[in-house]
Amino acid sequence: MARDLVAGWGSRDRPAGARPRVLIIGAGVAGMSTGCYAQMSGMETRILEKHVLPGGCCTAWSRDGYIFDYCIEWLIGTAEGNDANQVWRELGALDGKTMRNFPVFNKVVDADGRSVTFYNDPDRLEAHLLAISPADRKLIQAFCRDLRRFITIDLYPFLTPPPLESVGQKLKKLRTVLPAFRLFWRTAATQMHTFADRFSDPLLRKAFRNIFFQDPEDFPLLPFLFNMASAHNDNAGFPQGGSLGLSRSIEERYTALGGDISYRARVARILVEDDRAIGVELKNGQRIYADHVVAACDGRTTIYDLLEGRYTGPTIDRLYDELLTRPGTLFPAVVSAFVGIEGDFHPDQMHSTTYLLSDSEGARLPGALQNSIVVQLRSQYSDGFAPAGKSVIHCTYFSDYSYWKTLRTTNRREYWDRKREVADFVRGMLLRRMPDLTDRIELVDVATPATTHRYTGNHEGSILAWKAFSDADDLAARLINKEHMRLPGLHAFSMAGQWVGLGGLIRAASTGRFVTQFLCEELGLEFQAWESPPAEPWHPAKLGHLPQLDSRPVQ
Template sequence: MADDGPTDWNDRERAPGTPPRVIVIGAGVAGLSTGCYAQMSGARTRIFEKHVLPGGCCTAWSRDGYLFDYCIEWLIGTAPGNDAHQVWRELGAFDGKTMTNFDLFNKVEDASGRSVTFYNDPDRLEAHLLEVSPADSAPVRAFTRDLRRFTGIDLYPFLTAPPLRTVRERAALLRTVLPAFRLFWRTAATPMHTFADTFQDPLLRQAFRNIFFQDPEGFPLLPYLFNMAAAHHGNAGFPQGGSLGLARSVEERYLGLGGTVTYRARAEKVLVEDGRAIGVELRNGRRYFAEHVVSACDGHTTVYKLLGGRYTGPRIERLYSDLIERPGTLFPAVVSAFVGIRGPFGEEEAHSTTHLLSAEDAAELPGALQNSLVVQVRSRYSDGFAPPGHSVVHCTYFSDFAYWKELRTRDRKEYRARKRQVAAFVRRFLERRTPGLAGRIELVDVASPATMHRYTGNHDGSILAWKAFSDADDVAARLVGKDRMRLPGLSGFSMAGQWVGMGGLIRAASTGRFATQYLCRELGLEFRAWESDGTAAEPWHPGKLGQLPQLDRWSAREGTGS
């Protein structure tokens, strides 16, 4: 949208008789969600985004006819009949789209070729695990018994901010939680590492740690059971169009509600007057005013750059000065290698496989944090990810952000050489698994954690921000529930997104809903939301993605991305 329209965004005071203005910083999923709900509730909104695309981390880029889908591996809320799905329907995220569901969550294979497949169906999973290791019947049956119980639980508390829940909503939540309280408590208190170590089979000990593709370390059993149960019901699928497709659909919904997005517009600071946020100043010096400002970008940047560190308190300081630097509190950054292949790939393979690497192989991956490589056949997730008759594979591993950041800052030539090393390893690894494949590889495009930091501003290049079940979890929950997503001493301002409400796209979207519910009370508006009329939507097609960027120009010559 154009920078200026027939509005009063450049005026300190809003035009008489017009609805209150809300400025949103960042057009990621949380920012777009905030804009949608604020528009539905009668506010006028404007989103400023530094990038040329919506979505933030929920993004994709292209090269030579391939689409490199960066974010979604599974999405909670893809099946009808639950609150998570309602949020996505309100945001228009699924309009005109089909969903892809797989019968397994992930496959894990060790260096010798032994493998275990984590089927979403508890009965099939139990039979398979007992076949892999009959001696481990006790822990196998314990896990699948709990998985069956989770398949009967419908708990997606994403519609109303905790302090604003009605008596009816609280009662409904209790009716779900109380009968399963001991199950929740026990699985939340049992670390996956502790449980996995009860297996006799060394493959199962490692495989259970990698159900979520790589070992997030520190997770208890509960999230594994919850997500696999959701997948069993088709509620953790993959939407047509993928990550950027999701962002584009929510953007379309927002624009249809009358909102405005300005791209290539980096916010430099939040304007504050007498302890109240009154607008933003962009890098180009232009100022825009509003009755409320919502920051839906990186939390550390918001607190210490946009606001200069002036509005903090014990909770904010603990999150953004203490915990953010503590090992194990943030989700690790990721190295991504997208491989474009002429012809088919992986027709006999699982859609997603974690390969447990030998020490020698792992040593060849620069900055690797674990001895594993995830290989996903992304062209099986959605149409349009590869040219007709071609395939695209996404290879990832957890990596050290500081390694890549220092390398890129100190020696750009060496930085590119290390990315070529990643590309060369991926080529050799895939050829070793499928002889003759190397001759059909058309390109390898590598993105490092430094790439993520450059394009999104996410602290340490972390895609998912705070790690659930870490020390940050309780602090962030109080920031949402007790502080109402506000900062001490500053009115007219809110924060939204994964740096407030934890990681995951449904959580990001729900923070936009919560932030709007809170600001409606401040601005005297009635919070309103309704589902998009998806039946009238044009069927999804790749053309809806719009103009897609490549990464740096030199990547086309060297084949290693940004």
Template sequence: MVRDNPTTRDTRPVWEDRRPRPAAAGRRTRTDRPPGTAPRVIIIGAGIGGLSTGCYAQMSGAETRIFERHVLPGGCCTAWARQDYVFDYCIEWLTGTGRGNDAARVWRELGALDGKSIANFEMFNTVTDENGRSVTFYNDPDRLEAHLLEISPADARPIRAFCRDLRRFTRINLYPFLTPPPLQSPRERLATLRTVLPSFVLLWRTAVTRMESFCDRFEDPLLRRAFPFIFFQDHEVFPLLPYLFNMASAYHLNAGFPQGGSLGLARSVEERYTKLGGRVDYRARVARVLVEDDRAVGVELRNGERHFADHVVSACDGVTTIQGLLGGRYTSPRVEKLFTEMTARPDLLYPGMVSAFVGVDGELDPAARHSTTYLLSDKDCAALPGVMQKSLVVQMRSRYSDGFAPPGKSVVHCTYFSDYASWKRLRTTDRKAYWARKQQVADFVRGFLERHHPGIGRAIEVVDVASPTTTERYTGVRGGSILGWKSFTPADDVITGLINKDRMRLPGLAGFSMAGQWFAGGSLIRAAAGGRFVTQYLCEELGLDFRAWDSGGAVPWHPDRLGHLPQLETRRVR
């Protein structure tokens, strides 16, 4: 059954909530769906993956309800407040902010960018070493080539090779985010082949050339060290392909920063979802998935309420889903490999992140780059608690969007990869030492910013430090790993099999699917596309025609639409 456009009438379902009660052996506690009524779908988690699933399921004729443990949508795509400053946590750039490609189409269907301006920058990042030498990674290949040759004429050969490949990538329009391969029509497969085949050698060569081996070709030590930090941190296992792909996207204004930032993106998708008739229950933590005769029939909340549906989609943490909500009873070789073997491998999983947000009374230097990665000296590394990769990223976040700072004030965001285990151990065993460590971060950041931006120290009003354990408690993401799985690793192959072969399901368990970053891959566009994919598979099972259309929203964005923002911790660093 396919409904009319759900925006034309109120389609919010009446859901049955039940307290746990004794049941006779073999008795089913799920109410069967009357013939001709819309199927009901429960979604666990209101991150981007869960909200996307809800939007597409509503458009396709299902009646959905999302249960979210937090008070805000978005999961890791979030923000919080401190002294009238908004500390935006997730997005550094967003694939799909342009037009004329399938990534942009996904965001239009989800209403994510409705009424918003997009901040585009002429460079991806600037990298500065301990001696003050800098290199800027411009998105324009001609400008980049001239700049790099000026820094090191002796490295003309690798410089020209990189920029030549970047020019080639600017001619490729390949964003495979609409349909999972098993469901693609012959026409869709042919369109992909027409894009891939002419560039096959380029794509293959750049996919097998590791960035670290490419950097060995440089004579200049700055270039050799700086190239891996094009994406702010060193992604270590990345080949050349993702660097070239994303810089080419930014060149076409398709990797910008949306007004409203991370929580603004989540709020827009949440609004799209509720206008389609969906419902989000906040402060509603799911304790387990209800299973009868090897079929998921609903969920039980921590407060004991039971809610029933024809299908359940988990869009929350992977280990929580498999071991917690399902009690480890249902799994598969691929899922076992992901969440037993691969979660213990640091080469496959991003580490946690330390964030220090700085509220400044005054405007930032207009000549300062919007984003700079500083390569740290041994002395600085010894002073910065738990720093990995010997680097610190400094971003002028109030330049990314309005509303992040009060008028006449600014926000700076400083980040670095750090070891989750050491932070977790301190917070668990010695809370006083944990807070002292956060204070160390704050003190270092104050001094570091003063060193590179003289006078800023006197204008700093607040420093807010979030450790990897803060991220885990606030968002539920395991290990504080906001980025999740590293791309271009064996984890990618397992996730691809999960999507294409297992169809985002678990063998032996009917009526249950999985979405979100742990099952669809990292990055916001992949999480959003995962919601589209899982809904297309879901429609096959439920007998629905998959439907999707642009939201068409045009109301201008305003910071007030972020809503009430909580504070992460009641205790502050000085």
């Protein structure tokens, strides 16, 4: 085991002309993407991962034959013929898989039982909304008109970082952006809250905020329209195998390219000599050396723990000293309750529904940040998530990390009591709204923000890191466009992942492509990328062995 972790990387002596060695911290989507592109571009890479599975937050776990899929709700890039899909094809992420596309993005039901169905088709959506509230005709027509325009726009800027774009690439982007510039500017400048508050119907005021399942707060109209348009174009589907299936496919692509992943390899610090990263030291004291180190893990841990805060600058200082603790800057953490049930769902049942809760109901949800809960019938998304004749439901809500972390640290018994409260609430809520589940619920497993932090190290259990369209957005973009994904004063080191590229799996994957392009420019190598070869059809056995979340289910 010890020899395998070092395996020829324990010495700084290298023969002349040897391929550049790149050490990558973290086997999430960004880390494996970096490894794939670096291998294709002629480098020798190795990934160190603290967990026993690839994917980071893009993962799953199991219990009693159920697969609890944790991450993907929709994946940008599932349709062929666009740049986002090209990234996934190069990474082998969708190899051999079918895609599930839904005609509805989400359904929102209020405490009185009234509902809004957000169809991806703007004509169907417009007719449905007008039937609910004819008095809001102008607003409804304006939203659906903008959705129709977004459906015609093909803009997925995930292939090349802006500083390295060729003249041809810049012109192509301009030809797409300029005709729609006013649309982009207006929808990016209009907050969804401001827009929603203009509806006369109180249900529509609440429902529009929850198109993305729960209210992300401080989001403008643009991302709602962009993602619904992508879904309409079958470019925001759900890949067979789900979250861990995506990660396993990228892992398979990476190892086929000659890369190596060491699991249960916990990095204690990044080794630096004369302001140059030369490798890492593991928790067990072993040292592994490389020509370049890429941190594709939690940003704060990288900068202040692994590098002891020695390499910062104005952008980093503002992000991590000022904005990290500012409310609304990080994407909220979530509580997940997975429910295993006997039997199947009716095929016409809605795959995703947000239930708006009364104040009294919301007060019963431990650590809840909003009075709502999302119910997704995950067995409708892909095969293999439950044993034959059974199904899985995934319930989530935004929650406060410090609430759960404090409980788990100071009173483990009370922590488990609150998890059981979540399970009791979910069970009761499902039986009230879906009475056909009576006597069919077999088990409930609950993951909290403290769970996310424990398994991934993500700061405050945030799955998506910096919130897009917040004050952190421009600063994170500067890390790519100006800093080239480096830290001030530190050579032979780069960062990848959501702490530089913001949230979303396609953006995480694109940071691996970007960082490799910057590295190729520095080393004088030609950046190379090609699609993975044809693969056998996906099957659930490809997920491999899955661990349990805890030693016992909550219920």
